[in-house]
Amino acid sequence: MNNFEFYSPTKIIFGKGVENEVGKEVKAWGGKKVLLHYGGKSAIKSGLLGRIEHSLQIFGVPYVRLGGVVPNPRLSLVREGIELCRRENVDFMLAVGGGSVIDSAKAIALGLANPEIDVWDIYSRKKEPKACLPVGSVITIAAAGSESSSSSVITNEDGWLKRGFNTNLTRPKFAFLNPELTYTLPPYQTASGIVDIMMHTIERYFCSGKGNELTDRIAEQVLRNTIRFAKTCLEEPCNYKARSEIMWAGSLSHNHLTGLGAQMDFSAHQLEHELGGMFDVTHGAGLAAVWCWWARYVLKADVNRFVQYAINVWNCILDPIDPEATALEGIKKTEGFFVSLGMPINLSQLGISTLSDEQINELAEKCTFFGKRTIGTLKPLDSGDIKAIYHMANV
Ligand code: NZQ
């Protein structure tokens, strides 16, 4: 086995009705005043927000509310949250919603704990944060895995740059996972979430350097199980068993368990982030639209890896004369699965009408941080590679 560190400190509280205990949990972590952060309307409409407020009140935890987080959460609301929390002496972030709400809460927590730094300088990697206020969450969608990840992703409206930042400082203290809270998700969000969950494992699985067999087997099983229960979530939205399996997979996929001892790749994520910044697309759908093109583009960098994926995840049979055909079959199966979920597999299906060469150049420029980096590890991609992949997906 290769050396690795595994740090996943988030306390997971899983099951029906668990979120009613959230006030007790905040108190146990020392929260004296809470920012109750949420999104548009789903948590209000379902009555969840009211129940969370009730729990905070019962356990005597004062709070201020800040709603309005949108998918691809915006820097302007993060700044508003920092100001509000300073005025109100808030010391604990409670995110009620999906990855966007949790990420916004993480960014506010970073901004508050590092007053000498402009929060965007953290996301544009100019300054390193030294601390972070505690964050906890009640999640309403199985997708981003932010409830147990070290990441947060914020979009700056000035230039429409979507930037992620990773630090163990932002790993949440706790996450309440009640699968019933995902029953109200629109099918497109359910499906996008499933793609995102798969991608968090796939983008760790396809990477340079391997050797931890157990990590590979865990990753393959997380993928197989997600594939197995995905359709049921769409066909029977209130199926507790299926929603449970997907929700737990979402947390395991991005707490790094599925990538121990290997370098991550995350190229498709970087390609999607630029699309999200420029066109405000749904994250998982954007991943579905680019991944298979990325896979075909980098296939030759490690055919055996793609063969292993095809066999162990999709039950493909090895073609001993032409292993590349087996590898391609695995990609095709993935693509077919995305289609079966109603997900896009190219940019026009994602709702982006044909990109011009100028737009592709701009996406590639932003993706390389204006020529300062390559992306990915399986095959490091420079600006030319990135443009080639966007061109392939541009159908
Ligand atoms: O705002 P509301 O009304 O709540 O609607 C939301 C939103 O429109 C809706 N929704 C959520 N739960 C619902 C619901 N609607 C009905 N019933 C429910 N129970 O779903 C929409 C999407 O919500 P969002 O929070 O954006 O979804 P997701 O969890 O997919 O988060 C996506 C964001 O996370 C980032 C993505 O880039 C994107 O910005 N990511 C964060 C990561 C991390 N921090 O570790 C990793 C990921 O790779 C990803 O990049």
Ligand code: ZN
């Ligand atoms: Zn993702």
